[in-house]
Amino acid sequence: MKYDLAMVDDLLSTTRAVRKRLDLERPVEPEVVLECLRLSQQAPTGSNSQGWRWLVVSDAEKRRALAELYRKAGSEYLTASRTQADASNDSQLARVLDSALYLVEHLHRVPIHVIPCIRGKLPEGTPSAGYAGFFGSIFPSIWSFQLALRSRGLGSVLTTLHLAHAEEAAALLNIPNDVTQAALLPVAYTQGTEFRPAARRPINEIVYWDAWKETRE
Numbered sequence: 001m002k003y004d005l006a007m008v009d010d011l012l013s014t015t016r017a018v019r020k021r022l023d024l025e026r027p028v029e030p031e032v033v034l035e036c037l038r039l040s041q042q043a044p045t046g047s048n049s050q051g052w053r054w055l056v057v058s059d060a061e062k063r064r065a066l067a068e069l070y071r072k073a074g075s076e077y078l079t080a081s082r083t084q085a086d087a088s089n090d091s092q093l094a095r096v097l098d099s100a101l102y103l104v105e106h107l108h109r110v111p112i113h114v115i116p117c118i119r120g121k122l123p124e125g126t127p128s129a130g131y132a133g134f135f136g137s138i139f140p141s142i143w144s145f146q147l148a149l150r151s152r153g154l155g156s157v158l159t160t161l162h163l164a165h166a167e168e169a170a171a172l173l174n175i176p177n178d179v180t181q182a183a184l185l186p187v188a189y190t191q192g193t194e195f196r197p198a199a200r201r202p203i204n205e206i207v208y209w210d211a212w213k214e215t216r217e
Contacts, residue, residue, distance in 0.1 A: 014196060023189040028189065052138055068108075071104050072165060078100050110186035114187055118138045138182050163184075
């Protein structure tokens with residue numbers, strides 16, 4: 001099969017973390033969300049376990065409650081980080097944090113919240129390899145979902161702040177005890193569809209062949 005590489009490359013290089021440009025007024029059709037989730041099921045999973053579960057939240061009161069958990073977990077931390085960015089004159093970080101603080105204040109207005117979950121719970125003391133395999137079984141699917149959204153004019157951002165209050169979210173949404181929440185993705189159409197590749201370090205500065213060769217300044 002031949003692919004239009006220009007289109008594929010554009011999709012991969014312009015699927016951004018979208019916060020301020022989420023359209024808070026335009027409804028999102030359930031069938032579009034389901035179509036994107038159906039595509040995400042083709043992502044690989046560890047041992048072909050297919051333990052994904054997806055909770056789509058459209059109810060306004062539940063979105064408001066989730067947004068309050070998000071705010072409780074992130075508002076103070078993000079505000080302090082924003083102050084530190086100003087002190088260090090890190091303008092790029094400051095822009096990112098401004099965007100994150102915007103989401104704290106407007107998350108309840110985003111029309112769809114998607115919580116990707118995975119069957120199972122890791123016991124306390126699980127080694128890092130166990131965590132890598134466990135969450136590695138759902139994050140490819142999450143990214144496929146985000147790419148599918150982007151290709152249809154929608155945006156999202158992968159957030160994890162609400163997980164500080166995962167038990168409260170589970171009680172709100174009736175999530176079983178043997179299911180792990182992996183993230184929360186606000187989903188909406190975007191205000192405009194043109195996004196640019198982000199500034200990144202040159203590839204030869206971050207790729208090493210056969211052995212680690214980074215030169216520290």
